[in-house]
Amino acid sequence: RPGSTIHEKVTELEHELEQLQLQVSEAVKTPVQVIYRTVEGISRQEGLTEEVRNALSVIIQSLSSSNLYEPAFASELRSFDSLDDATREWLNVELSVRKGAAVLPARQRPAIGSTPRSSSFTSSGKLLQDGQAEGTAGTSLLQDAMGDPGTGPGDLASRQSRGLDRDDAFYLAEADVDFATLQSWSCNMYRDESEDRLLALFALFLEDFDLIEEFALDRGRLRRFLRQVRKRYKANPYHNFRHVWDVTQACYHFLTFCKAADLLSSLEVLSLLISALCHDLDHPGLNNVFLVNTGAELAILYNDISVLENHHVCVLFKLLQQDELNFLCDLPRPQFQTLRRLVINNILATDVARFHVEICTKFGAIVPAFDKENPEHRGLLLQMLMKAGDISNPCRPFETAKYWAESLFLETFAQGDLERQLDLPVSPMMDRETVQLPQSQINFVKFVVMPMYKSLCDLLPAITPIIELLNSNSAEWKSRITPTSPSSSTESVAAARDDESKPRLTSSPRENGGSMLGKEST
Numbered sequence: 001r002p003g004s005t006i007h008e009k010v011t012e013l014e015h016e017l018e019q020l021q022l023q024v025s026e027a028v029k030t031p032v033q034v035i036y037r038t039v040e041g042i043s044r045q046e047g048l049t050e051e052v053r054n055a056l057s058v059i060i061q062s063l064s065s066s067n068l069y070e071p072a073f074a075s076e077l078r079s080f081d082s083l084d085d086a087t088r089e090w091l092n093v094e095l096s097v098r099k100g101a102a103v104l105p106a107r108q109r110p111a112i113g114s115t116p117r118s119s120s121f122t123s124s125g126k127l128l129q130d131g132q133a134e135g136t137a138g139t140s141l142l143q144d145a146m147g148d149p150g151t152g153p154g155d156l157a158s159r160q161s162r163g164l165d166r167d168d169a170f171y172l173a174e175a176d177v178d179f180a181t182l183q184s185w186s187c188n189m190y191r192d193e194s195e196d197r198l199l200a201l202f203a204l205f206l207e208d209f210d211l212i213e214e215f216a217l218d219r220g221r222l223r224r225f226l227r228q229v230r231k232r233y234k235a236n237p238y239h240n241f242r243h244v245w246d247v248t249q250a251c252y253h254f255l256t257f258c259k260a261a262d263l264l265s266s267l268e269v270l271s272l273l274i275s276a277l278c279h280d281l282d283h284p285g286l287n288n289v290f291l292v293n294t295g296a297e298l299a300i301l302y303n304d305i306s307v308l309e310n311h312h313v314c315v316l317f318k319l320l321q322q323d324e325l326n327f328l329c330d331l332p333r334p335q336f337q338t339l340r341r342l343v344i345n346n347i348l349a350t351d352v353a354r355f356h357v358e359i360c361t362k363f364g365a366i367v368p369a370f371d372k373e374n375p376e377h378r379g380l381l382l383q384m385l386m387k388a389g390d391i392s393n394p395c396r397p398f399e400t401a402k403y404w405a406e407s408l409f410l411e412t413f414a415q416g417d418l419e420r421q422l423d424l425p426v427s428p429m430m431d432r433e434t435v436q437l438p439q440s441q442i443n444f445v446k447f448v449v450m451p452m453y454k455s456l457c458d459l460l461p462a463i464t465p466i467i468e469l470l471n472s473n474s475a476e477w478k479s480r481i482t483p484t485s486p487s488s489s490t491e492s493v494a495a496a497r498d499d500e501s502k503p504r505l506t507s508s509p510r511e512n513g514g515s516m517l518g519k520e521s522t
């Protein structure tokens with residue numbers, strides 16, 4: 001009862017509990033909470049003009065949002081009167097859907113398992129169904145992503161039958177390439193006839209930073225790992241082994257020519273190179289939205305969240321679980337755990353819909369005070385480099401940029417055709433009946449690529465020539481806009497490519513020569 005000793009003690013304890021709760025609350029304040037309270041305190045001060053008070057009110061309202069990095073496209077896109085409907089829809093889907101990729105209510109999706117499993121790509125990027133054939137079609141478009149990739153020209157058994165599984169064939173061209181050529185932004189190995197050569201060149205990327213020696217990477221296991229990585233890439237028009245090698249070379253350019261490696265640790269450099277080579281492992285040639293909307297097994301497995309990106313990471317670390325492939329076997333456990341975390345973050349960052357705006361916004365905020373001793377700053381730089389490499393095609397010399405743009409449209413139009421067959425809404429930028437390649441490239445550069453590269457350039461000035469190429473390529477695409485059928489620019493791609501000469505990597509002999517990975521014991 002009031003006045004009693006027990007009542008006084010309870011009151012005292014309640015007061016102490018309130019003080020303790022207040023202390024805990026103060027101790028765990030997030031930066032956003034600190035900013036919010038600071039701005040709120042300023043807004044209550046006397047003598048503020050109405051303009052300043054209104055501005056502070058807008059800031060407070062924005063900080064109260066649960067989606068700080070979600071772009072306000074609904075209002076912003078209305079200001080672009082000249083923006084075509086396809087691009088407007090694509091931007092809304094790609095850059096504002098962050099909590100799962102589904103765009104259809106469940107009742108409108110095909111039943112799980114109803115998606116055709118027998119489709120494959122023709123040379124023109126169209127789908128073959130029900131036993132149709134066209135020469136030697138690529139691997140199944142809808143092949144179960146969890147299964148083994150089928151037999152193909154890159155498979156080990158096929159290569160052995162042709163006598164090409166010898167070490168001298170695997171590293172045939174390793175000794176006649178110089179690093180300066182590999183570092184060049186004009187280096188275009190995407191049409192090289194030998195994927196063995198590309199694997200060898202990846203080893204050169206590691207050697208340039210002395211990563212094989214520094215981390216005691218097992219050379220035999222590395223060789224076997226690289227072969228298995230190549231086997232896990234399907235014969236898609238775009239998301240294939242040559243694409244990821246091209247992305248890896250772009251990252252290598254950023255690390256060397258653009259001096260990004262000077263801001264990173266050796267382990268972080270290793271994580272970026274591994275991430276780049278493995279970031280699209282076992283890609284089915286279909287995007288996350290399609291997998292979610294069709295109830296694909298991978299979408300179920302990953303709860304509709306970054307479905308493909310999670311799968312790419314999973315395939316990578318499943319390979320490393322095999323003793324004969326684990327070239328990282330001598331890394332101390334803490335180092336391996338750090339590397340794994342970095343690789344996961346790098347590859348997940350390539351999910352444009354979930355992370356593009358958030359990562360770019362965070363990176364832009366730290367650039368003025370970038371601190372290479374701050375692991376959070378370095379982590380954001382790694383993610384930006386990975387993302388920049390992944391969308392580097394529009395930045396290359398125009399003929400290379402055009403080649404990759406056409407390759408991508410062969411793949412995305414095939415998805416659009418399949419969506420139409422399944423009575424699904426055709427995804428933005430995937431309808432061959434409405435999309436025009438030149439305009440799509442101009443808008444992609446304007447809204448996605450250019451802002452990202454400009455942000456990177458603020459930290460890495462050597463990227464400036466790439467931005468100049470972007471401007472030049474956009475002008476070239478603009479000159480190619482015609483009133484012709486939207487898909488006409490891709491219908492003759494396959495035939496045109498058969499007539500093209502294959503670019504080669506010009507090189508000079510390496511001083512040390514020989515294979516850096518040594519001979520693999522049989």
